[in-house]
Amino acid sequence: MALKPVLGKLGSKRVVLASASPRRQEILCNVGLRFEVVPSWFKETLEKSSFATPYKYAIETAKQKALEVANRMHVKHLRTPDIVIGADTIVTVDEHILEKPVDKQDAYRMLSRLSGKEHSVFTGVAIVHCNSKDNRLETEVTDFYEETKVKFADLSEELLWEYIHSGEPMDKAGGYGIQALGGMLVEYVHGDFLNVVGFPLNHFCKKLVELYYPPPKHTLHHIKHDSIPSVETFENLSDEESDSSSPIQYKDAIKMDRSKPHSSGGVCSPGSSNIIKPNCMVPVENRNRVMENPDKFPSKIVELLDGFRASKALFVASKLKVFNLLKNKGVLQSVDVANTINASVCGTERLLDACAALGLLEKTIQGYSNTDSANTYLASDSEDSLHGYIIHSNDHLWPLFTHLESAVKEGTMQNYRAFGKKSENLFQDSYYQSMEVKQRFMAAMHSIAKLTAKDVVTAFDLSQFRSACDLGGCTGALANELVQKYPNLKVTVFDLPEVIANVSHFQPVGQHTAPVTFTSGDFFKDNLPAADLYILSRILHDWTDEKIHVLLSKISAACKPGSALLVAEIVLSEEKINPPRAVLQSLSMTEGKQRSASEYKQLLEKYGFTSVQIKITGNFLDTILGFRKLSAH
Numbered sequence: 001m002a003l004k005p006v007l008g009k010l011g012s013k014r015v016v017l018a019s020a021s022p023r024r025q026e027i028l029c030n031v032g033l034r035f036e037v038v039p040s041w042f043k044e045t046l047e048k049s050s051f052a053t054p055y056k057y058a059i060e061t062a063k064q065k066a067l068e069v070a071n072r073m074h075v076k077h078l079r080t081p082d083i084v085i086g087a088d089t090i091v092t093v094d095e096h097i098l099e100k101p102v103d104k105q106d107a108y109r110m111l112s113r114l115s116g117k118e119h120s121v122f123t124g125v126a127i128v129h130c131n132s133k134d135n136r137l138e139t140e141v142t143d144f145y146e147e148t149k150v151k152f153a154d155l156s157e158e159l160l161w162e163y164i165h166s167g168e169p170m171d172k173a174g175g176y177g178i179q180a181l182g183g184m185l186v187e188y189v190h191g192d193f194l195n196v197v198g199f200p201l202n203h204f205c206k207k208l209v210e211l212y213y214p215p216p217k218h219t220l221h222h223i224k225h226d227s228i229p230s231v232e233t234f235e236n237l238s239d240e241e242s243d244s245s246s247p248i249q250y251k252d253a254i255k256m257d258r259s260k261p262h263s264s265g266g267v268c269s270p271g272s273s274n275i276i277k278p279n280c281m282v283p284v285e286n287r288n289r290v291m292e293n294p295d296k297f298p299s300k301i302v303e304l305l306d307g308f309r310a311s312k313a314l315f316v317a318s319k320l321k322v323f324n325l326l327k328n329k330g331v332l333q334s335v336d337v338a339n340t341i342n343a344s345v346c347g348t349e350r351l352l353d354a355c356a357a358l359g360l361l362e363k364t365i366q367g368y369s370n371t372d373s374a375n376t377y378l379a380s381d382s383e384d385s386l387h388g389y390i391i392h393s394n395d396h397l398w399p400l401f402t403h404l405e406s407a408v409k410e411g412t413m414q415n416y417r418a419f420g421k422k423s424e425n426l427f428q429d430s431y432y433q434s435m436e437v438k439q440r441f442m443a444a445m446h447s448i449a450k451l452t453a454k455d456v457v458t459a460f461d462l463s464q465f466r467s468a469c470d471l472g473g474c475t476g477a478l479a480n481e482l483v484q485k486y487p488n489l490k491v492t493v494f495d496l497p498e499v500i501a502n503v504s505h506f507q508p509v510g511q512h513t514a515p516v517t518f519t520s521g522d523f524f525k526d527n528l529p530a531a532d533l534y535i536l537s538r539i540l541h542d543w544t545d546e547k548i549h550v551l552l553s554k555i556s557a558a559c560k561p562g563s564a565l566l567v568a569e570i571v572l573s574e575e576k577i578n579p580p581r582a583v584l585q586s587l588s589m590t591e592g593k594q595r596s597a598s599e600y601k602q603l604l605e606k607y608g609f610t611s612v613q614i615k616i617t618g619n620f621l622d623t624i625l626g627f628r629k630l631s632a633h
């Protein structure tokens with residue numbers, strides 16, 4: 001039986017993966033499930049000894065992760081999901097439960113314990129169905145676990161340390177990643193390979209079928225209680241539902257995944273955003289067709305190959321304000337859209353169809369209409385609109401990326417080739433002197449800051465601070481979110497005079513919190529406003545080490561003991577290939593670079609900040625908080 005009908009049913013539901021694990025995201029993306037990623041804040045601290053078996057511990061942790069996200073989305077953002085999926089992977093050996101190592105010594109302890117032995121990997125999974133009734137959240141939990149046995153070869157000390165120094169063990173249960181370098185440690189695997197990687201896809205798919213297509217009552221006796229339903233359960237679908245013309249055959253899908261080690265890269269990893277991921281946005285219908293014969297068809301490569309067309313369709317539809325029009329009018333035929341946007345009917349129809357194929361619009365016999373996601377993120381007048389950033393991507397990033405080959409050869413930004421101007425200092429460059437370019441840039445920063453601000457201000461409890469200064473805070477979007485969350489906090493935005501001169505039309509109307517103060521200056525040259533908390537959001541990755549030295553030295557000097565620095569950036573995985581969003585951003589060849597968690601920690605410590613904590617939100621931006629100690633190095 002095919003999986004397509006189940007995915008079709010889920011296509012109309014708001015599915016959330018409560019996990020920051022890029023592997024889980026990739027595994028689920030690969031089967032064509034459309035979902036959002038909202039990493040759980042649940043701390044994995046349940047008392048292990050209170051569980052009769054290790055798998056019960058993994059299941060309970062998975063459940064708590066999913067419930068935490070369901071509750072948070074319901075209460076905080078009033079966006080109740082339909083389904084939240086949580087998972088937890090653990091390794092057991094000699095009656096010990098191993099989770100992710102806390103440091104290299106811990107990784108050493110784990111790996112030497114596993115050396116030469118067989119161990120079990122358990123992943124507990126919870127599927128939480130949510131329903132909001134009278135503003136109260138009702139949940140129904142389905143859970144299960146999968147066990148896989150893995151045998152390690154005898155590991156020499158040399159190999160063990162070489163592996164640990166690769167950085168790979170740190171975010172992996174048991175301290176190894178079987179899908180990558182850690183595969184060299186393994187002699188055999190008995191059971192589901194993907195279960196070891198972090199998500200038992202086979203069992204999960206069966207569970208979905210069981211939930212959405214329960215077997216007719218008279219066949220129930222074929223299924224043993226508390227066991228995985230047999231594959232035959234798939235046959236319970238009617239002909240119509242199981243559409244044999246485009247099957248993702250369950251066994252084939254598993255075969256494909258097992259035969260190829262999973263790279264942790266991929267388009268669907270965290271860091272892209274808290275909205276549906278681009279390649280998950282491809283409608284289920286199309287994905288299934290592409291994946292029809294996974295062994296013979298390079299679907300991922302084809303998706304990447306077509307990616308530029310998809311991006312450009314989004315850019316042009318945004319530029320022509322198609323999403324605004326459909327938000328205001330509801331449903332329109334292509335001819336009406338064409339007339340309003342002053343474009344050809346045939347061209348408009350092709351564009352609208354492309355947007356529908358990409359899952360941005362819906363197409364029915366009545367015409368075209370926005371999806372919820374388009375109303376929320378693509379119409380320029382929406383609260384959470386990404387319009388500014390999309391236009392910036394089209395007008396600024398797209399020309400730069402057409403010169404990627406030169407950028408790679410020369411290792412420099414391609415502003416001169418793309419715009420005929422050099423851009424050493426953004427706002428002082430003649431290219432940015434144009435009011436239109438300046439405002440477009442600010443609109444782009446504003447839309448990203450608005451989208452990310454909530455995650456940044458809630459990542460840590462900042463209630464202990466009395467004053468904050470957002471350095472390079474541009475339109476004040478983050479500052480405004482800060483004063484909403486902490487009404488007693490006095491927030492100053494410090495940015496270049498040219499920026500401050502243009503902030504007025506980005507200010508929220510009808511906000512009843514203390515106003516944010518805007519101060520102009522150059523954070524490399526001028527004195528910084530006094531504050532207990534300094535914020536650098538999306539600043540550090542753009543500058544050279546020398547400039548960062550100047551900036552962090554100034555902040556460090558301005559900080560009193562107990563003050564802190566909050567950095568918001570996309571944090572790279574230690575192997576530096578995830579999330580792809582950060583890695584792809586680097587291709588712009590700005591003077592700066594993206595950094596991993598350990599690099600940010602080292603950087604902050606170098607300038608006298610201690611107790612550095614890092615929160616991976618899995619959304620657009622991660623956060624790093626460090627406290628100023630008594631004396632600087």
Ligand SMILES: O=c1[nH]cc([C@@H]2O[C@H](COP(=O)(O)OP(=O)(O)OP(=O)(O)O)[C@@H](O)[C@H]2O)c(=O)[nH]1
Pocket residue numbers: 018019020021022023024039040044065087088089090100171172173176177178179182196197198199
């Ligand atoms: O061979 C491999 N084994 C395990 C992994 C990865 O290890 C982690 C397991 O940790 P956990 O279940 O706690 O999940 P987190 O990463 O903390 O993400 P959540 O936000 O879901 O809690 C998991 O990422 C596995 O993928 C591996 O990659 N290879």
